[in-house]
Amino acid sequence: MKLVSIPLTLLVALVATLSLNSCSSQLKAKETHIIHRFDYGKTAYISPEGKATAPPKAPRRVKKMIEAANSLTDKPYVYGGGHRSFHDHGYDCSGATSFVLNAGGKLDKPLVSQNFFDYGKKGYGDWVTVYVRKGHVFLVIAGLRFDTGGTWNSTGPRWKPQRRGAKGYYVRHPRGL
Numbered sequence: 001m002k003l004v005s006i007p008l009t010l011l012v013a014l015v016a017t018l019s020l021n022s023c024s025s026q027l028k029a030k031e032t033h034i035i036h037r038f039d040y041g042k043t044a045y046i047s048p049e050g051k052a053t054a055p056p057k058a059p060r061r062v063k064k065m066i067e068a069a070n071s072l073t074d075k076p077y078v079y080g081g082g083h084r085s086f087h088d089h090g091y092d093c094s095g096a097t098s099f100v101l102n103a104g105g106k107l108d109k110p111l112v113s114q115n116f117f118d119y120g121k122k123g124y125g126d127w128v129t130v131y132v133r134k135g136h137v138f139l140v141i142a143g144l145r146f147d148t149g150g151t152w153n154s155t156g157p158r159w160k161p162q163r164r165g166a167k168g169y170y171v172r173h174p175r176g177l
Helices: 007-022 061-071 093-103 113-118
Strands: 127-131 136-141 142-147 158-160 170-173
Touching: 061 093, 061 113, 093 127, 093 136, 093 142, 113 127, 113 136, 113 170, 136 158
Parallel strands: none
Antiparallel strands: 127 136, 127 170, 136 142, 142 158
């Protein structure tokens, strides 16, 4: 049997490439359910009209994201909405998430849900967390969930204070938030 000699630099490059594509670049959501717990001064709250108000000490980018999300709360759910352009007549999960992140200066072009597995940094953010699984993505901004799924006040991009299962979701966040 003849042994094949592989240069050390090639071996190191191969191991580094394989590690970049591993599941270690993802972090599963810790909680089994996402539950909104209002904490004055730290979390956003939702008005009876379905609009969110940012905590006074939230960073300017977070306030811009909340303002952008508020602008979508009357829009309908449209499959593929927000994919070609940030501005559309309706939005799906990834279109709405893209729109909000763009308003905060944290995304340059719309993404489909699958692309959010590679967005930003892995783990929970201090102010913004992206929850992604195959086929769906949503945000938690200042402790309040912005999502197209669920039943509260119809489907479409809405603030959702109700509990939602987190099984199968991975967490990512924009750098610095």
